[in-house]
Each structure stands twice: as C-alpha cells, then as structure tokens.
Amino acid sequence: MPPTLVPAVHREVRLADQAEGELAARHFEIAEVPVPEPRTGQVLVRNRIMAVTAAMRSQMTGIRLPMASFVRGEALWGSAVGEVVTAPGGGFTPGELVQHPCGWREFAAVEESRVRRLDGDPLPTAAAHLSQGATAWGALRRAAGVRPGDTVFISGAAGGVGSMAGQLARRLGAGRVVGSTGSERKAARLRAELGYDDTIVRGAGPIEQQLRRAAPDGIDVLLDTVGGEQLTAALAVARPDARFALVGALSGQLGGERGAIAPVELDPGLIITRRVALRGFGLYAHPDLPQEWTREFGEGLRDGTLVFPHALLKGIEQAPQALRELTQGRHIGAVLVEL
Numbered sequence: 001m002p003p004t005l006v007p008a009v010h011r012e013v014r015l016a017d018q019a020e021g022e023l024a025a026r027h028f029e030i031a032e033v034p035v036p037e038p039r040t041g042q043v044l045v046r047n048r049i050m051a052v053t054a055a056m057r058s059q060m061t062g063i064r065l066p067m068a069s070f071v072r073g074e075a076l077w078g079s080a081v082g083e084v085v086t087a088p089g090g091g092f093t094p095g096e097l098v099q100h101p102c103g104w105r106e107f108a109a110v111e112e113s114r115v116r117r118l119d120g121d122p123l124p125t126a127a128a129h130l131s132q133g134a135t136a137w138g139a140l141r142r143a144a145g146v147r148p149g150d151t152v153f154i155s156g157a158a159g160g161v162g163s164m165a166g167q168l169a170r171r172l173g174a175g176r177v178v179g180s181t182g183s184e185r186k187a188a189r190l191r192a193e194l195g196y197d198d199t200i201v202r203g204a205g206p207i208e209q210q211l212r213r214a215a216p217d218g219i220d221v222l223l224d225t226v227g228g229e230q231l232t233a234a235l236a237v238a239r240p241d242a243r244f245a246l247v248g249a250l251s252g253q254l255g256g257e258r259g260a261i262a263p264v265e266l267d268p269g270l271i272i273t274r275r276v277a278l279r280g281f282g283l284y285a286h287p288d289l290p291q292e293w294t295r296e297f298g299e300g301l302r303d304g305t306l307v308f309p310h311a312l313l314k315g316i317e318q319a320p321q322a323l324r325e326l327t328q329g330r331h332i333g334a335v336l337v338e339l
C-alpha cells in the first residue's frame, strides 16, 4: 500500500451543545484542526470508516452510562477502522489496517494499547468490523442460551443488533423468530431477508396483542433492545422457563423522553410462576467474545449464510446527519460513515 500523505490539517466533529429532543445540526460543530503528532507509544491512523450508534445519542445528553459521555467542545468518539500512517513506538507498521475507538475525525493519534490489528483477519470487508453482531451473538448464546426449537422474540429487530440477531437465532436452531420494528416497509425486509418469520410494528396496535398473534404458543427467549411496552408484552407471553436477555433501551434512548431509561411495569407474579430468567448483557464484560464472533461472522459472510445489513454515508461532514438518520429510524442495520 502506498504511504498515506499527511495533510497539515484535518476535520473532526465536536459536540457543540448537549442534545435534548430531536438532534439538529446545531448540536455538532465540524472543526478544521492540525493533524495530531503521535507521541512514542501512540499510532497515527488515517480513519477510513466509522460507525454511529444509538448509544452516541445518549452520550450527547450527559446522563450516566457504562461509557463516558461526550464533552461539549471536544470531538465525539466511537469505533472506527483505518490504516496506520506512523507508529513512533514501532509496535505497528505503516499501512496496517486497525480498529480503535477514535472515530468522528479524519486522523487520530491513538494509544497503542487501544488499537487492534486487523490484517490477516477473517472478515472480508473493513465495514464488517463495525457490525453490532457480537452483541447479538453474545446475548443469544451466553445470556439467553437459545436452544433448537425455541421461539425467539427480538425487539428493535431492524437495528444494528436486531438485524443480525434474527439471522443468528436461526443459526442457533430457533424454531420461530419474531421481531419488532417501526414500519411495515422494514418489517417486510426483516421477513424476506433477515431470518424473521413474523414481525410486529410499533404504532400498529397494542404490542401484546400483535405478539400473541405472531407467537401464539408464547416465547422461550427475548432479546430486548427496546424496553418499555415491548418488555412488558414479552413477559405477558413468556412460556415457563423463558430466558430474557436485556441489551438496550431504545424506546427511552431514541424516544427522547426519559434519557436512557425505558420505564417498564413488570408483573413479579408472572416472573415467579413462569420461572422467567431476566439477565442483563454487556459486551464489555465478555472480552473474549469479539474474537469468537469474528470467526463465526467471517465464515457466515464467506459461505453466504449471513449478511451484514448496513447503510453507508460518505464524508465526515455527513456523520452528524448519519446519527440523525439513525435516531429517526431511516435505515436497517448498522449506520456507517466512509471518511
């Protein structure tokens, strides 16, 4: 690969204002700044592709999260893939493809310990490294323990996690897979391409009623990324010994009313009498999982048994718009920005 030419300045996206309600252009600032000079022990990376995620919407509000919030006046950050330009510590070679957490800027000086080498890696595209599939895989396998024949309900089925989870539930032998989404247009694609037998649509009637129709014999597993009414409905149709993996709270995060919280009423009587296991899942608590997932994902992509649904916007100036479109539910799968 020819050496990357390093310009004097590059662009980064900063948090201009903490976000409440609808995201708008005024919440972001695109700044032109000098390309950072890497210190010994750092790697200068030319970013090629980055992800935007629902968690970033919450990080813009200052509410408490497992990860740090964005700081007004500073660049946002998140997973990105790029190539090494220089590495004064000698731990990396110019031209190597790497993943690291300093997206939202064209060039990044990153501590070597936070940089993961991707060369020789089993995934066929750089974009695939930005999939949320590891979370879906871990939640279904490790938290819920999907078994052959299970009926699985996945809330937020068209999101980065959910668009992989339907396919993965199938791969693990689920007998019936039901997903929820925000529109019939997305529901049709979930059924046609992404492993879902049936779908329920937010806003098209009471969730519990739709879920009873889609899963008439009840559910064995829930992978919940939404919380609120969808979690209550899942409990109402849970079979004995059902396993629920709780992963996210999109209805609170993107519904915009209660920050990251998706308030929910759960009947303890149902949890007890049906022996329902509720288990929170956090990818950060499974450091070995990304490697296991990358192997599985690489095999599936190569033999055509898995697909990676994603939208790709082009140019760092499109990154704020990409996050806005994600919160508006415009896309299916991961939302990525090519830099």
Ligand SMILES: NC(=O)c1ccc[n+]([C@@H]2O[C@H](COP(=O)([O-])OP(=O)(O)OC[C@H]3O[C@@H](n4cnc5c(N)ncnc54)[C@H](OP(=O)(O)O)[C@@H]3O)[C@@H](O)[C@H]2O)c1
Binding pocket: 052, 053, 054, 055, 132, 135, 156, 157, 158, 159, 160, 161, 162, 180, 181, 182, 183, 186, 202, 225, 226, 246, 247, 248, 249, 250, 251, 252, 253, 254, 255, 281, 282, 283, 284, 326, 327, 328, 329, 330, 331, 332, 333, 334
């Ligand atoms: N625990 C972990 O380790 C972990 C790891 C990764 C992600 N997460 C969490 O998992 C959740 C899902 O992540 P993701 O990347 O799949 O999300 P995502 O793709 O960013 O979610 C975007 C989707 O959310 C849906 N949505 C928008 N407003 C909604 C509302 N009011 N109620 C319900 N859904 C709404 C929209 O789809 P529709 O229009 O189809 O509804 C939209 O396309 C998030 O809460 C995220 O923070 C957790």
